[in-house]
């Protein structure tokens with residue numbers, strides 16, 4: 153199916169936006185910037201919460217468009233990211249219903265961001281583990297709803313809890329410099345937070361990513377041996393989904409560089425160059441990733457983020 157040419161779309165959106173803005177500028181800006189949010193955060197797929205069994209010992213817990221894993225070990229449960237007290241309260245209910253009655257042995261924070269680390273007290277864990285740099289960020293914020301870690305770590309960590317081997321992989325400078333992936337070699341499963349998605353374009357262009365570091369870390373994860381890939385947002389999938397996502401990120405960077413070579417290293421000096429550069433990037437990207445979830449809602453951000461990133465080096 154051929155879409156409307158992107159420059160027509162861009163100009164039409166801007167003109168329509170200006171017209172509607174005379175009535176309600178906030179709505180017009182939202183609409184032209186993020187499109188139809190309801191189709192990105194769709195009600196059927198992402199309302200409420202659920203707990204799904206993935207392997208003998210591992211479950212995935214979804215709360216709205218957030219997703220964690222629960223590992224059922226002989227010594228108790230290991231849970232990644234509480235998100236907030238509402239999410240943690242709903243999780244407790246699901247655990248009880250699924251017969252997972254062992255206490256929470258370890259709560260693990262993937263990175264310092266508050267949308268992943270609040271509400272942990274509801275789960276009453278024996279241990280709370282996080283990257284050692286997390287508290288320095290929390291010191292600058294209102295982190296009163298974050299249950300403080302009992303153990304701070306740095307670098308890769310290999311744990312065995314209740315007979316389950318859990319590898320915590322330090323992802324370095326990526327999405328913050330406090331980010332860990334959780335790899336379960338025997339369960340053949342990888343969980344990552346705010347890092348890669350399953351055939352989904354990341355929200356608002358993934359602004360809080362250091363692309364060079366992210367690509368390095370993703371290539372490292374893609375070389376691991378596993379079957380099930382569980383990201384902290386939207387759906388879960390297979391290892392191939394992570395491999396595809398690494399290709400997507402590398403392609404974005406390469407396409408950004410190619411666009412810059414074709415239309416000039418400097419910030420475009422005139423409207424025509426800006427429109428042509430946008431169309432070039434859009435058309436190439438749409439051909440490969442136009443069917444990924446969230447393409448239409450987030451493509452504008454992705455183009456802006458990538459082209460700025462390659463120009464500035466982040």
Ligand SMILES: [Zn+2]
Nearest residue numbers: 263265327346
């Ligand atoms: Zn985050």
